[in-house]
Amino acid sequence: MPQPRVVLKNCDVIDPKRIDSYLENGGFKALAKARREMTPEQITGEIKDSGLRGRGGAGFPCGIKWEGARTASGDAKYVICNADEGEVGTFKDRYILEKDPFTLIEGILIAGHAIGAKQGYIYLRVEYHYLLDHLQNALNQVKQKGYLNGFSLEIREGAGAYICGEESALMDSIEGKRGEARYRPPFPTTSGLWGKPTIINNVETLMNIPPIIMNGADWFSQMGTERSKGTKVFSVSGDVDKPGVYEMVLGSPLRELVEELAMAKNIKLVQIGGATGRILPGDKLDTPLAFEAMLGAGAVTVYDQSRDVIDIIHRTMEFLVEESCGKCTPCRQGTEVMVEVLAKFHRSEGSLRELRNLEALSSAMMLSSLCGLGQAAPNAVMDSLQYFRDEYEKRVAK
Amino acid sequence: MEKKIKLTINGKEVSARPDMTILEVAKENGIDIPTLCYIPDLSPIGACRLCVVEVEGSRTLVGSCHTPVAEGMVIQTHSPKVIATRRVLVELMLASHPDACLVCDKANICELRRIAADLEVGLPRFRARKHYYPVEDEHPRMVRDMSKCVQCWRCVIACKGESGTPLFGTAYRGFDSKVIYGFDQPLGSQACDDCDACVEICPSGAIRKVRKAGEERANKALFIKG
Numbered sequence: 001m002p003q004p005r006v007v008l009k010n011c012d013v014i015d016p017k018r019i020d021s022y023l024e025n026g027g028f029k030a031l032a033k034a035r036r037e038m039t040p041e042q043i044t045g046e047i048k049d050s051g052l053r054g055r056g057g058a059g060f061p062c063g064i065k066w067e068g069a070r071t072a073s074g075d076a077k078y079v080i081c082n083a084d085e086g087e088v089g090t091f092k093d094r095y096i097l098e099k100d101p102f103t104l105i106e107g108i109l110i111a112g113h114a115i116g117a118k119q120g121y122i123y124l125r126v127e128y129h130y131l132l133d134h135l136q137n138a139l140n141q142v143k144q145k146g147y148l149n150g151f152s153l154e155i156r157e158g159a160g161a162y163i164c165g166e167e168s169a170l171m172d173s174i175e176g177k178r179g180e181a182r183y184r185p186p187f188p189t190t191s192g193l194w195g196k197p198t199i200i201n202n203v204e205t206l207m208n209i210p211p212i213i214m215n216g217a218d219w220f221s222q223m224g225t226e227r228s229k230g231t232k233v234f235s236v237s238g239d240v241d242k243p244g245v246y247e248m249v250l251g252s253p254l255r256e257l258v259e260e261l262a263m264a265k266n267i268k269l270v271q272i273g274g275a276t277g278r279i280l281p282g283d284k285l286d287t288p289l290a291f292e293a294m295l296g297a298g299a300v301t302v303y304d305q306s307r308d309v310i311d312i313i314h315r316t317m318e319f320l321v322e323e324s325c326g327k328c329t330p331c332r333q334g335t336e337v338m339v340e341v342l343a344k345f346h347r348s349e350g351s352l353r354e355l356r357n358l359e360a361l362s363s364a365m366m367l368s369s370l371c372g373l374g375q376a377a378p379n380a381v382m383d384s385l386q387y388f389r390d391e392y393e394k395r396v397a398k
Numbered sequence: 399m400e401k402k403i404k405l406t407i408n409g410k411e412v413s414a415r416p417d418m419t420i421l422e423v424a425k426e427n428g429i430d431i432p433t434l435c436y437i438p439d440l441s442p443i444g445a446c447r448l449c450v451v452e453v454e455g456s457r458t459l460v461g462s463c464h465t466p467v468a469e470g471m472v473i474q475t476h477s478p479k480v481i482a483t484r485r486v487l488v489e490l491m492l493a494s495h496p497d498a499c500l501v502c503d504k505a506n507i508c509e510l511r512r513i514a515a516d517l518e519v520g521l522p523r524f525r526a527r528k529h530y531y532p533v534e535d536e537h538p539r540m541v542r543d544m545s546k547c548v549q550c551w552r553c554v555i556a557c558k559g560e561s562g563t564p565l566f567g568t569a570y571r572g573f574d575s576k577v578i579y580g581f582d583q584p585l586g587s588q589a590c591d592d593c594d595a596c597v598e599i600c601p602s603g604a605i606r607k608v609r610k611a612g613e614e615r616a617n618k619a620l621f622i623k624g
Contacts, residue, residue, distance in 0.1 A: 326575025
């Protein structure tokens with residue numbers, strides 16, 4: 001079944017270096033409509049009705065976030081576009097930034113109008129430094145054409161920390177501090193960047209804004225499932241013949257994505273959502289790709305039968321132990337303990353007692369960590385224990 | 399008079415001011431929630447996570463030291479889930495803490511030890527690397543031994559520094575994170591001539607007073623329940 005293109009509709013259609021080619025393809029019409037014909041209240045209402053949920057992984061309803069920031073009191077408000085695409089195995093935002101920076105900027109400007117912000121930031125991960133000039137060029141052209149209309153949009157670069165993709169650490173980073181998770185409440189919509197009301201949206205979320213404003217909430221909410229509306233862009237990598245970026249209507253089966261589009265064979269497991277994501281065994285490929293099941297930021301990494309589960313989980317945890325911000329006990333200490341235990345199983349020196357301890361540890365980390373990183377860090381361990389427990393038991397020291 | 403709100407803690411209905419945290423309300427009602435990073439009157443840190451409690455309707459446990467109360471909140475401060483989680487947290491701290499209590503100057507007034515005893519945590523189930531940092535003993539009034547630090551970051555929040563510049567900061571990432579002085583230099587003899595706040599509030603043996611033999615200890619001696 002051919003999939004509709006909503007987010008990627010301009011990719012490979014327009015010339016990302018020239019604003020004129022974007023304008024020829026209906027660019028900035030949504031912004032004009034939002035500014036001339038709609039009140040901020042109507043815009044947030046439209047986004048709420050569309051059922052758009054955040055595409056960065058957590059899936060928070062976008063309209064409710066905007067509504068919170070719109071009604072919050074503050075002398076200054078901020079819009080932040082999270083382009084710190086740090087999740088292991090995702091490269092969809094990079095693709096979007098390369099091929100269609102103008103729709104993103106249009107989305108940010110609409111967001112600014114909707115919540116009453118005069119300042120916006122694009123937080124670009126430092127690994128995408130090569131895109132800085134490209135983005136700045138797009139931004140300059142938008143400025144020259146006069147679309148900013150008093151809004152100031154700045155690109156800020158990260159410094160290479162995974163945790164800075166987490167919204168509160170991201171704000172610390174923009175403020176010039178060491179990126180650390182903050183406790184919530186207060187939520188960013190009331191006290192975010194420099195203590196002011198702030199919305200932070202993923203690149204892909206903001207890409208959905210101009211089409212929703214142009215075509216209406218009803219058009220958008222026709223696509224997808226009951227609680228997951230619209231399309232989602234996936235980055236597929238691993239043991240597949242055709243790795244790449246694919247856009248699908250939410251609720252499509254995982255099988256269609258990995259077997260029909262990406263041409264994977266002999267699948268042992270699929271990791272969905274990167275290092276903090278979930279793991280599905282090869283016999284559960286009919287799971288729908290939706291927020292109701294599992295989604296994350298859209299990283300889909302396929303492993304075939306030649307792969308060792310313990311090796312995959314061990315490497316995932318090695319990544320997390322290095323990328324934890326180190327602020328809260330469960331995440332800082334827990335990931336370290338997990339790496340040690342997994343290394344023992346990797347060497348076939350595990351014990352059943354350690355397996356039980358691993359479960360107690362996972363549960364405590366999920367319940368008590370300060371931010372999403374620590375809460376989701378044990379996902380891969382828990383899922384692999386559920387589906388591949390025999391592989392662990394095989395590695396118990398004789 | 400300020401408006402009061404009603405909430406339920408451990409099955410008992412209590413009233414509170416809306417600007418209070420769960421921890422403050424619990425304390426006011428004689429409920430003892432363990433804390434390691436919290437300092438009254440200073441802004442909460444939320445790092446140690448020992449003060450987590452169960453709030454009905456919340457997916458995870460919430461840190462009581464930084465979560466404000468709300469009308470109708472239903473809170474469990476000592477449910478089995480909460481106790482099990484707190485035990486794991488203490489075990490995680492102990493896992494990379496040196497087993498040097500026998501010769502530690504703070505052993506008898508150590509908050510980490512007291513909490514471990516209260517929660518009946520013995521030898522930790524988990525194993526982690528230990529940190530080995532050289533002891534910083536140049537300063538005339540305080541000794542810093544970062545291998546005993548539990549990363550509560552109290553000193554970071556409490557220190558204002560002589561000239562308004564805080565002495566301590568945080569650096570590095572993940573398991574390697576560390577409370578540093580300056581650009582991670584040892585605390586020199588000239589480092590600070592100010593208030594000793596960090597010495598007073600450090601819950602473990604990481605920062606301590608230089609004490610002559612026979613001199614009395616400042617805090618109450620450790621009292622182990624049971």
